[in-house]
Amino acid sequence: MANWTIKNVSFRGVTGTVPNHPVKTSDIPLFTQEEADTFDQTVGIRNRYWASEDICTSDLCADAAERLIAALDWEKQSIDVLLFVSVTPDYKTPPTSAILQDRLGLPNSTFVLDIPMGCCGFMYGINVAGNLLSAGTAKRALVLIGDTAARMGSKNDKSRLPLFGDSGLAIALEYDETASDIFIDMNTSGDGYSALMTPHGGYRHPVTAESFIEEDFGHGIIRAPKDALINGMDVFAFAISKPVKSMKALLEEKSVDTEKDVDYFLIHQANKLIVDRIVKKLKLNPEKVPYNLQKFGNLGGASIPMIMCSEIAEDLQKRPLSIVGSAFGLGLTWATIMFKTTPMKVLPLNLL
Amino acid sequence: MTNLEKLDKIFVEVFSCKKEELGPDFNKDNVGTWDSVHQLSLTSSIEDDFDIMLDVEDIIGCTSYEAVKEILAKYEIEL
Numbered sequence: 001m002a003n004w005t006i007k008n009v010s011f012r013g014v015t016g017t018v019p020n021h022p023v024k025t026s027d028i029p030l031f032t033q034e035e036a037d038t039f040d041q042t043v044g045i046r047n048r049y050w051a052s053e054d055i056c057t058s059d060l061c062a063d064a065a066e067r068l069i070a071a072l073d074w075e076k077q078s079i080d081v082l083l084f085v086s087v088t089p090d091y092k093t094p095p096t097s098a099i100l101q102d103r104l105g106l107p108n109s110t111f112v113l114d115i116p117m118g119c120c121g122f123m124y125g126i127n128v129a130g131n132l133l134s135a136g137t138a139k140r141a142l143v144l145i146g147d148t149a150a151r152m153g154s155k156n157d158k159s160r161l162p163l164f165g166d167s168g169l170a171i172a173l174e175y176d177e178t179a180s181d182i183f184i185d186m187n188t189s190g191d192g193y194s195a196l197m198t199p200h201g202g203y204r205h206p207v208t209a210e211s212f213i214e215e216d217f218g219h220g221i222i223r224a225p226k227d228a229l230i231n232g233m234d235v236f237a238f239a240i241s242k243p244v245k246s247m248k249a250l251l252e253e254k255s256v257d258t259e260k261d262v263d264y265f266l267i268h269q270a271n272k273l274i275v276d277r278i279v280k281k282l283k284l285n286p287e288k289v290p291y292n293l294q295k296f297g298n299l300g301g302a303s304i305p306m307i308m309c310s311e312i313a314e315d316l317q318k319r320p321l322s323i324v325g326s327a328f329g330l331g332l333t334w335a336t337i338m339f340k341t342t343p344m345k346v347l348p349l350n351l352l
Numbered sequence: 353m354t355n356l357e358k359l360d361k362i363f364v365e366v367f368s369c370k371k372e373e374l375g376p377d378f379n380k381d382n383v384g385t386w387d388s389v390h391q392l393s394l395t396s397s398i399e400d401d402f403d404i405m406l407d408v409e410d411i412i413g414c415t416s417y418e419a420v421k422e423i424l425a426k427y428e429i430e431l
Contacts, residue, residue: 034368042393159387219387232388237408273392280405 003250004184006130010176013072013345014316016169016302016309017063019051020351030158030220039162044272048165048297051148055352057088058096060168061144062103063352068170069104071345074140076104081111081132081141085121085301087330088148089114100144111138118196119268119329120186121145121301123337125171127184133175143171147300152198152228158220160230163271165297169305172345180340185250187242192332195234200225239270240277243328246336247282251324254338258284261322264312268327269293269303278326303327313346355402356431359424362397363417366390379416391415402429 024047026036040046051060061084069076082104084097097112111132117124125143132138146168153160200211211226223229256262265288267275272293279289290311299306304325308316315321321341328334353361360371363378367385380386395411398404398420404427406414414420421431 038368039389042396043389159389219384221387233391233412236388236392237412240411241408271389273389273396276396280399 003253004127004131004186006127006182006184007134008136008175008177008179009130009133009182010174010179011339011341011344012172012174013068013347014169014171014305014308015064015068015071015345015347015349016167016306017060017350017352018049018165018167018296019055019060021050021052022047023050025162028162030156030161042273043163044291044293045163045297046294048150048162049167050150051166053151055148055166056090057086057146057148057166057168058084058090058100058103060148060166060352061086061146061170062100062168063350064168064170065100065104065142065144067347067350068172068345069142071347072172074172077107079106079110079140079142080138081129082106083113083115083125083129083141083143085115085117085125085143085145086147087116087118087300088146088152089116097144117301117330117333119270119298119300119303120327120331120333120335122304122325123184123186123327123335125301126173126182126337126339127186129173130182133173136175139175141173143173145169145171145302145305147302149228149298149300154214154223154227156214156222157227157229159232160223160228163230163298165299167296167299167302167306169302169309171305183250183254183338185246185336187246187334189238189242189332192234192238195231195238195332196229196330198226198228236274238332238334239274239328240281242332242334243326243336244278244281246334247278247324247326250336250338256324256338258282262288262324263315263321264323265289266304266307266323266325268329269296269307270298270328300329301327309346309349313348316341316344316346318343354431355424355429358401359398359420359431362394362401366394366397374417376418379419386415394420398424402427404429
């Protein structure tokens with residue numbers, strides 16, 4: 001079953017936190033100034049925020065969650081669901097969502113779950129939390145999405161290091177019988193798993209001394225098996241084909257006019273070349289497609305909610321909006337989401 | 353400007369190389385800066401300047417100067 005319809009769930013708020021450490025492309029030692037300029041122009045990522053070693057994703061998410069709970073004036077005892085959507089947990093075990101339940105002072109009755117799904121994390125988080133809320137058994141959910149993905153890879157991998165930024169986002173969802181339906185199309189192609197992976201560190205290949213031996217793959221790519229890797233062309237081929245088909249199919253199924261019925265298309269900010277191509281392929285009005293990759297880089301699953309915070313916050317707070325989102329990443333997975341919002345809390349971004 | 357001049361200009365701009373370097377040996381294996389980002393930048397510029405939309409397979413296939421010329425022929429771009 002690829003398509004999901006979630007009833008009775010409203011977005012109540014969103015905010016984000018990033019580490020107080022902005023990094024320009026020219027600050028990265030792997031680049032000459034000329035190379036940095038070329039990267040900025042072609043990939044479109046001029047700045048990103050990188051966490052220091054002592055800051056985890058959960059720290060960023062906890063800050064965002066505390067501020068959002070306070071702004072919504074939610075009693076902590078009223079929160080039923082806490083999801084932590086991330087590939088950078090505090091530990092391999094226990095789940096970080098459990099640690100966050102205690103840290104945020106949520107009740108013992110809170111349903112917690114870690115979801116390590118990468119760039120489609122927003123769709124996974126909304127789908128799981130939405131379905132948990134939909135029946136009305138649970139009334140309020142916090143979906144925390146973030147990563148410190150920059151340090152998952154090698155500092156000597158020019159193909160990966162400059163792409164990612166770190167962040168922690170918090171999204172508040174609530175049971176609401178007047179809410180418009182949320183539609184999600186989700187897909188998986190596990191045969192492409194090796195295009196985006198961290199070879200060592202799991203139980204298939206536990207960390208050994210060999211995991212730290214770096215290899216030079218040419219084209220500025222030096223990494224060890226413990227480091228996350230990206231097979232650039234495989235990922236690109238996937239990213240410009242599958243998500244477009246998913247979006248087209250859902251838009252057609254719901255008879256959506258992309259000009260009249262949609263206020264914004266929020267596309268996972270992988271890099272400018274990919275987003276531009278999706279916009280071109282779907283013939284979308286560029287004015288309806290906000291970008292923030294120039295400020296934050298690729299934020300993984302937090303990419304779409306960060307666009308909500310950084311680019312369309314005023315609109316989200318003032319008027320009802322119709323939004324279509326598209327994401328693609330680890331797995332390989334890809335997804336399209338359609339949802340309507342009513343005026344909601346959007347707090348300014350915080351630096352930690 | 354002829355189509356070939358247009359194509360050469362794109363290569364020179366994307367790879368910051370000299371026009372004289374372009375030829376049968378100008379390919380992914382011999383050009384140090386030819387990574388996925390440069391390849392995407394190359395195909396993106398080709399699409400914009402020649403007003404075409406390349407298939408995914410052709411984008412992946414743009415791994416040398418000669419291959420690009422062959423692929424452009426498929427889109428009825430005469431060089």
